[in-house]
Amino acid sequence: MxxxxxxxxxxxxxxxxxxxxxxxxxxxxxxxxxxxxxxxxxxxxxxxxxMEYTGLKDKNGAEGCQDDILDTHVGKAVIKLGKYGGTGDIEHYNVGFYVDFLDRFTNSAYRHELGYWLPQSVIIGNIHDNPELLAGKQS
Known part of the structure; x- marks a missing residue:
């Protein structure tokens, strides 16, 4: 635990x-x-x-936390906590820590499970101390 x-x-x-x-x-x-x-x-x-710690570490051993910004091999993403998953009319969602990619296309094309992304990514900052890293975010 x-x-x-x-x-x-x-x-x-x-x-x-x-x-x-x-x-x-x-x-x-x-x-x-x-x-x-x-x-x-x-x-x-x-x-x-x-902001809660996720209990997971990035590939350099840094502890991941809610609102951290990751540099992944497909683009930047933010660690979030909440409901994610479901599409369209389907009421099936996951709840927990997940990644939200800054690029709209990447966000819709890739999985969101934090346990998949964090161990192969690097934490480069957080949304509070480093808002400049969010530049160019597409909604």
């Missing part, structure tokens, strides 16, 4: 916060509260966008 880890994008400060600098808690209303480490023993509450 894989370890569940997250990283967080702090939009206010424009910084990615690694797993080991995050702390999670519940407030009295049972809502999850996220804190980032400011200094040794000092934490501040934040409202980040959380």
């Amino acid at each position: 894989r370890k569940h880890k997250f990283r967080a994008w702090d939009e206010e400060n424009k910084v990615m916060i690694p797993w080991d600098q995050l702390k999670f808690d519940k407030d009295p209303s049972e809502e999850i509260v996220v804190y980032r480490q400011v200094s040794a023993g000092e934490w501040e509450g934040i409202e980040p966008e959380l």
